[in-house]
Amino acid sequence: MPALSLRQRLLAGESAVGTFQLLDSTMVSEMIGVAGMDFVIYDQEHGPLTAETTLELSTAAQNEDVAPIVRVRENDEAEIQRALDIGAVGVQVPQVETRADAEAAVEAARFDPIGSRGLSQYVRAGGYVGSETYTDDQNDETLLVVQVEGERGVENIDEIVAVDGIDVVFLGPYDLSQSLGIPGQVTHDRVEDLMLRVCERAAETGTVVGAFADDAEIATKWLEAGVQYLTLGVDVALFTERLGDLVDDIDAPQID
Incomplete structure (x- = not known):
């Protein structure tokens, strides 16, 4: 495992690049590591993955020194607790629009004295036996990402970033575009201005x-703008688009 956790690296000013995974495949998780990425986000919000499948995927990712993050379905205490108990090093919480939303995420993801995450050390996150420093270690190493995905969230950004325990504010350009009435136009000036x-x-x-x-072009733009936690693509789209490019590059014989 890396000497520093993903959270510690980001807070030290480093940048990290990862991708979203929707496919239930340990081989995909390993390939993300072989490709040299720093983290993978298991998408339980928009994909079919569950806690059971994510546990196996996280093991495969960590074998390649890739940090497993879970995007939970909603800002819910049970969802967040289970994602972290199975051994994910971080949790990504969607649709955070207010200070209250951010505070709820911290309460669920952090142990006392920061939050009130339910405690059992007999889980994968605790090495199945736990330790005297388990809760402190988890608070030090667990990455909490909150997604600001609408115009309302941007308007309340000062209140959101003021909440202790939040590590990363993640900008979702697709939902931002939808909140502005221009769904899917993620490079529109209005979307980029908000970001x-x-x-x-x-x-x-x-x-x-x-x-x-x-x-990569869009990714470079955001890295230059100061983004440190950069998510590049989604496994299913990357695979489909690459296959499509290969097909387009072939002059297939026409069958009469």
């Missing part, structure tokens, strides 16, 4: 910013 506003505010407060990018 840049958050990046600028985060720089003033020392907050880590995350963002999603469909390709």
Whole structure:
């Protein structure tokens, strides 16, 4: 395992690149590591993955020194607790729009004295036997990412970043575009202006910013804007698009 956790690296000012995984395949998790990525987000919000499948995928990822993150279905105490208990090193919470939303995520993801995460050390996160420092270790190493995905969240960004226990504010360009009435237009000036506003505010407060990018060109733009936690693509799209490119590159014979 890496000497520093993903959380510690980000808080030290490093950048990290990962991707979303929807496929229930340990081989995909291993390939993400072989490719040199830092983390993988198991998407339980928009994909079919469950706690049971994510446990096996997390093991495969960690064998390749890839940090497993779970995007839970909603900002729910039980969802967040289970994602962390199975051994994910971080949790990504969707649709955080207010200070209250951010505080609820912290309560669920952090142990006392920061939050009130339910405690059992006889879980994968605790090595199945736990330790005297288990709760402190988890608070030090668990990455809490909150997704700001709408215009309302951007308007409340100062209140959200002020909540102790939040590590990363993640900008979801697709939901941002939808909240602005231009769904899917993730490179539209109005979407990018909102994202840049958050990046600028985060720089003033020392907050880590995350963002999603469909390709390397967009990814580079956001890294240059100060994004540290960069998610590049989704496994199913990357696979499908690459196959499509190969098909397009072949001059297949026409059958009469």
